[in-house]
Amino acid sequence: MIRFYSLSVLVIILDQWTKWLVVKNMTYGESITIIEGFFSLTSHRNPGAAWGILQGQMTFFYLITVIVIGVLIYYMQTYGKQSRYTATALALLLAGAIGNFIDRLFRKEVVDFFDFIIFNYDYPIFNIADSSLFIGVILVLIASFIDERKKKGSSMQ
Numbered sequence: 154m155i156r157f158y159s160l161s162v163l164v165i166i167l168d169q170w171t172k173w174l175v176v177k178n179m180t181y182g183e184s185i186t187i188i189e190g191f192f193s194l195t196s197h198r199n200p201g202a203a204w205g206i207l208q209g210q211m212t213f214f215y216l217i218t219v220i221v222i223g224v225l226i227y228y229m230q231t232y233g234k235q236s237r238y239t240a241t242a243l244a245l246l247l248a249g250a251i252g253n254f255i256d257r258l259f260r261k262e263v264v265d266f267f268d269f270i271i272f273n274y275d276y277p278i279f280n281i282a283d284s285s286l287f288i289g290v291i292l293v294l295i296a297s298f299i300d301e302r303k304k305k306g307s308s309m310q
């Protein structure tokens with residue numbers, strides 16, 4: 154179990170370190186092209202949630218994030234032991250939520266820098282914490298699918 158929390162700590166450190174690098178070494182709005190027309194590092198700030206929704210609603214974000222963190226820790230304690238997929242997914246979700254929470258607490262906005270243009274659509278600029286949340290969501294879906302299949306398989310025998 155503890156190793157899943159250490160995964161969260163590792164992701165949070167990586168998230169906060171990369172955000173610190175962007176804030177320290179790049180001016181706001183500066184963009185460094187990595188792969189022409191596909192991937193750049195752009196120093197961006199988002200006072201809202203995904204796609205900039207709910208700009209500046211910090212109290213709402215604190216409330217939601219504390220609830221999300223509480224639910225994740227509870228699920229980690231109950232379901233985390235059953236399957237390492239679920240535990241990994243929960244650890245990633247926990248890291249993402251905490252990573253952006255730290256930004257919202259101290260900066261009142263979230264630092265973003267991964268700027269992808271996918272099929273000519275300039276995808277919203279995001280960060281490591283968002284990626285961890287996104288991968289965590291995908292993994293939860295996969296884990297529940299695998300666990301479902303296992304249950305069906307055992308009941309068939």
Ligand SMILES: CCC[C@@H]1OC(=O)[C@@H](C)C[C@H](C)CCCCC(=O)CCC[C@@H](CC)/C=C/C=C(\COC)CC[C@@H](O)[C@@H](O)C[C@H](O)CNC1=O
Nearest residue numbers: 199202203204205214250253263265277278279283286287
């Ligand atoms: C990733 C969740 C967003 C993250 O939620 C958080 O912090 C959580 C812990 C707290 C929120 C207050 C509550 C969740 C709101 C739900 C939501 O938002 C549904 C989104 C779906 C999502 C599938 C998971 C799609 C993907 C989006 C993006 C990332 O794609 C990789 C674009 C990110 C850019 O708009 C970037 O500017 C965002 C900025 O960094 C602040 N980030 C947040 O608010």
